[in-house]
Each structure stands twice: as C-alpha cells, then as structure tokens.
Amino acid sequence: MHVPFLLNWYLNPYHAPLVVAQEMGFFEKYGIDLAIIEPTNPSDVTKIIGTGAIKLGLKAMVHCFAARARGYAIQSIATVLDEPPTGLISPLKQRIKHIADIQNKRIGYVGEFGKIMIDNLVQEAGFPINCYEAIRVGMDATQAILTGHVDAAIGIASFQQIELEAAGMPSYLMPIDEMAQLGCCCFCSIQVIAHDSFLQDNHQMIHRFLQALQQGLQVTKKDPEQAWKCLIATKPSLNRPVYQKIFQATHPYFSSDLKNVDRDWQKVKNYAQRLKITDAQLSLSECYTNRFFSPV
C-alpha cells in the first residue's frame, strides 16, 4: 500500500526511527510503500493532514488539541519524541533568563501557537501582550537568532541550541514548561497523527506501520551508529558534525515504546485550555489512541 507521510519539520535527526524503518526496509517488509515528504512551512501540516489530503504524519502534541478544536478530524496514534526540552533560546549576552526580560525584545516563534504560548506567559506574569514584539520565523529560529533578526526564539535544547553553539554563539534556554508550571515538555512531544477516516479503514495496515516504526526505534536506540548511517543515506546534507551532535543530544528523548502517555495528554489538555485553544468539552479519547498497537 502506497502511503504518503508528511513530516512536521524538515527531515532531521529526531526523525531517526522513521528514517531507519524506511532505509532498512521495515515498512516494505510489512507491505507499506511509505513516501516521506517534508513541509516548507510547518504551519501547513495540520491543515494538510486535517483535510485528509495526506492522511499520516507528525505534529507536536499541543497542535493535536488545536487541530481538534478547529474541526480537523485527526488523532495521535503514537509518540516518537518524548518531551524534548523546549524554551525561549537567546544568546547569553541578551540576558533573557526570566519572562520579565523579554520586555522590548523581538521574540521569534514558529507558528500561531508559539505566539499564544508566549502571550500567555507574559500575561500570567502580569505584563501586557504588546510588551514584546512577536516575529514569525517558521523553521528558521537559529538563523533568525544568528543574524540578529530576533533577540530570542522558541526552540529545542537538543536542536536549535546545538546549532547556535556550533555557529559559535553560546545560548541560554528559558524552559517554557517551568514558566508554565507544566513539569514536563510534553506539549512539544512529537506525535504520529492520522486522519480519522484513514484510521477507520486501515487498522491492520496501521498496526503494521507501528510495528515497523517500533523496529526502527529499537535500531535507533540500540545501534545509534547504524541509525546515523540511515539518516545520512536518506539526506546526505545531514552529514555534518552539528547534525551528529543533534542526533546524540536527541537520543535520550526518543520514546521507549512509541505509546501515547496518558499523563502527558492530561497535562497538555489542561494547558491547551489555559491557552484557550480548546475547551473542557473535548474528550481525550478523540485526541489520541493506543489501539493500533494491537492487531485488532
């Protein structure tokens, strides 16, 4: 079966379990002809999968709530990356260590919901929303910080912070989960999402998809060298020391078994309500399911 699969970001080391499963023929073994495609604008992903054009892909947990709230019939069927440390990253010289420090600063965010998160932090700290300037940077947080287009940007410690370090710019990460008192970076966990109609019609295939992905995950965890070879075979432009460091730094955050973690979903549901991107009516059973880990 031919299955297009849309990544949440350009293909990078945190996609290793998927890339390993593709490169080592695990999907093929289960009869799945997976076509992995990349967005040029990460904000397009929810809509493309939500409208059912592409039926399977990746997206961060908090977006699953936003998608449902907008009527997009998508569900998370697995977790690939568990709680990667996410926050406001800034050059050390900017001294942005507390939410109060972002006053009069230019802050880069990926898409709509990043801005909502910062607005929320600012308001809960008692400052007006317009105390900072929000600048949409899409996938280019690192470049935007390096060129001085923004003073800080939302990013991941094991990704953008390492890119900055490699470019000779040591940085500080102000963790969003601490500021928002979440106790985990689960809002940013990377989920496998699928359109409801696809889930209804293809239980067996999706079960096999997850089996192949689990095998890709096992190789990634047990044999990082082999996983790295798969990554650079798929995308030779990753063959640079900075991406190798990102891969090493990402390694602890790969999910242990791909399963959705109920506690995380509960927390992010509360957070999404606080951010007013969803309401209490939404049932978690609409948002995620682990049923495809079983064959029937």
Next chain:
Amino acid sequence: MHVPFLLNWYLNPYHAPLVVAQEMGFFEKYGIDLAIIEPTNPSDVTKIIGTGAIKLGLKAMVHCFAARARGYAIQSIATVLDEPPTGLISPLKQRIKHIADIQNKRIGYVGEFGKIMIDNLVQEAGFPINCYEAIRVGMDATQAILTGHVDAAIGIASFQQIELEAAGMPSYLMPIDEMAQLGCCCFCSIQVIAHDSFLQDNHQMIHRFLQALQQGLQVTKKDPEQAWKCLIATKPSLNRPVYQKIFQATHPYFSSDLKNVDRDWQKVKNYAQRLKITDAQLSLSECYTNRFFSPV
C-alpha cells in the same frame, strides 16, 4: 482555497517563480493558500500526485508520459523550467566523454527512468546493458560523485555541475540530448502537473494559480535580486554562494511565459516511445494543456 503543492525535488533556486509568488503574496491575492511541500525521494512524486493524494505539483516532462502510461491521470498545465542542460556528469579525471566511456563504470541515476535512458543510449551504441553498473542515487548525485560512490551521474549543468565546481571538482557533462539526438533537453523540462479530477473541478482557481505564478516568473526574470531574497527567506539554508551561482546559472532556463511548448512534447513523445515507456496510442492532448491560461 487550501492547495498542497508537491515539488519534484528539494526546494532549490529553480523553483524561484513559485517561491516568489508565494513569498510576495501573489497566490494569497488570488485566494490561494498554497502549502509547498518537498519529497525526500523524487521517485515518489508521480505516485503521490497520480493517486490524487496531492493534486498539484512539479515533475519533468518525460515522467508525464511514464505516468500516463501507468494509468495515473495527470496532465501538465504549464512549464516552469525550459530545457535545462542535462547529461552524464563526471569528474574530468574520469574522461567520460562518449557513451563508450561508461563501460565498467558506476553510473548514478535519480530514479527508474534515468536508468532506462542510459540503458537505451548504451544499447543504441551497440553495447550490452550490463557493460556498466547502475546505482540509484536519488537527489544525491553530487555527493555520490564527490565521495566516489559513482564515477558519473545524471545531473543538470546549472545545478549539480555547479555544486561539484564549488566543492573543487571540475567536471564534464556529456549531454543526453545530443547522444539521443533530441536536439533539446526538453525531456527534462520541469512541468506543473495536476490530477485530472482537480482540473475538471477547479478551472477558475487553476487559472488564478497560473496568473500568480506568471507574476512570480516576471519578478524572477526582471528582478533576480528580489527573487533571490524570496528564495533565502523561504529557505535560509540556500543562503550560500553555491546556491546563488546555481540561481544565476538557472536564470536563462526559466520559461518565458509558462506555456507548454508543443514541439517539445512531440519530441519527448517520440523519445518516450523509443524508451518503450509509452506507446503510439497515447494522445498528446492527454498529456498537456494550455487551456488554463484562459479564464474559461
């Protein structure tokens, strides 16, 4: 209207007219919310558009015939890149200047049809198909040549040859069109392709899409500096001298008016028949149309 658009290759300077139209808001002005996505494997594109998952995208002319022959209901509605000089690129020290020179060499090809083309050249020159080793390299011809994984690979003068030059490896391009006596590189012209069902239902929208793309093309041609800014704004990793050179070298090959050129389609039809990837039954009117340049 939300319209996912699948590129034929990772986003690169030859996509400038599309990127300019996106970045300068021309699509938006015509009510089109275009989501540009990239393949990780260029061989997936025909199938993804051919099955109607994504309904609009780019692909080289020769693939349009192959797609139709396989029952994929796709048509070309415009030409973006006209006859980019395509051939077998090899380091000068390999001395691959005639088809006879590829005997006992490892030759890189993108996907299925590249191999068919080389096989055809070899056979027409009177050599057995197995006189050379074919190695599939996907989008990585340059890396494969640089690392010595292949001795030569199919590529474009204004793209892979410039990458090799920038990496300090001067190269020779043996033009496929000359060897195959085509008189033009039109088989490799980059077309806008769409699924038939999409064309039937959305004439007005597709007409507006082409108007926006024509405006992007005009800016690209008249104001290359502005087009370059759009390219690096969309994809900051292109902001390197090598890609700027590729953009300059590509500039003469942008189509003048986006229209399909009948002579090219005739030639490539004959070529596709010679390659046995299509038969004489196929009508050119199934393969391309210029009717969407008119409003009705």
